[in-house]
Amino acid sequence: MTATLTLALSKGRIFDETLPLLRAAGIEVLEDPETSRKLILPTNQAQLRVVLVRASDVPTYVQYGGADLGVTGLDTLIEHGGDWAGSGTGLYQPLDLKIAKCRMSVAVRADFDYVGKVKQGARLKVATKYTTIARDFFASKGVHVDMVKLYGSMELAPLTGLADAIVDLVSTGNTLKANHLVEVERIMDISSRLVVNQASLKMKQAQIRPIIDAFAKALA
Numbered sequence: 396m397t398a399t400l401t402l403a404l405s406k407g408r409i410f411d412e413t414l415p416l417l418r419a420a421g422i423e424v425l426e427d428p429e430t431s432r433k434l435i436l437p438t439n440q441a442q443l444r445v446v447l448v449r450a451s452d453v454p455t456y457v458q459y460g461g462a463d464l465g466v467t468g469l470d471t472l473i474e475h476g477g478d479w480a481g482s483g484t485g486l487y488q489p490l491d492l493k494i495a496k497c498r499m500s501v502a503v504r505a506d507f508d509y510v511g512k513v514k515q516g517a518r519l520k521v522a523t524k525y526t527t528i529a530r531d532f533f534a535s536k537g538v539h540v541d542m543v544k545l546y547g548s549m550e551l552a553p554l555t556g557l558a559d560a561i562v563d564l565v566s567t568g569n570t571l572k573a574n575h576l577v578e579v580e581r582i583m584d585i586s587s588r589l590v591v592n593q594a595s596l597k598m599k600q601a602q603i604r605p606i607i608d609a610f611a612k613a614l615a
């Protein structure tokens with residue numbers, strides 16, 4: 396008997412951009428998450444289902460076996476506690492899917508002298524949702540920071556005096572521009588990764604390998 400395979404995805408960009416890869420593996424998701432209220436979506440393969448979870452919960456689902464595999468941004472993976480290779484979290488990270496591409500950057504108000512402050516060795520107040528990435532980045536530059544953890548609308552922080560700088564994802568740069576912020580450092584390029592539960596990979600090799608291989612072929 397074939398075991399059920401569960402794929403964790405988040406609604407929106409990751410779901411939309413994973414669909415063509417699934418199609419390349421012969422997998423069609425049978426319901427549209429934008430119109431369905433279901434959190435478990437069937438596919439054309441009886442043994443494979445998709446679960447819709449919050450983007451930041453994808454690594455948790457896969458790590459603890461609530462899902463066998465998932466798609467998640469490198470930013471989310473690092474903040475979850477894995478390193479670049481995803482080690483130490485029970486997550487196997489076989490593929491960079493090169494989707495949902497953006498960058499993690501530092502931005503400040505256009506009238507804030509970031510370079511000057513850094514040169515002076517000033518202490519910076521940094522607001523972000525991505526505290527691990529921000530802390531590591533500023534530590535590597537030898538810049539002292541006070542971190543303010545936020546869960547959204549980071550752009551507001553420098554405008555209201557809550558922080559000198561933000562660390563956030565930037566794609567087109569339009570959000571920064573609309574809020575009179577400028578990008579002053581690019582910390583890292585971000586894209587989404589396929590993550591697999593290591594125990595599932597062992598137990599369900601025969602089902603998981605063909606999916607990884609089909610994704611890899613579609614990306615080549």
Ligand code: AMP
Pocket residue numbers: 408468495496497563564565566567568569570571
């Ligand atoms: P943009 O205006 O195109 O630079 O997009 C910036 C906004 O979209 C910020 O609020 C980001 O947090 C969010 N964003 C951009 N790209 C991504 C991505 N790949 N994944 C999640 N959020 C993103």
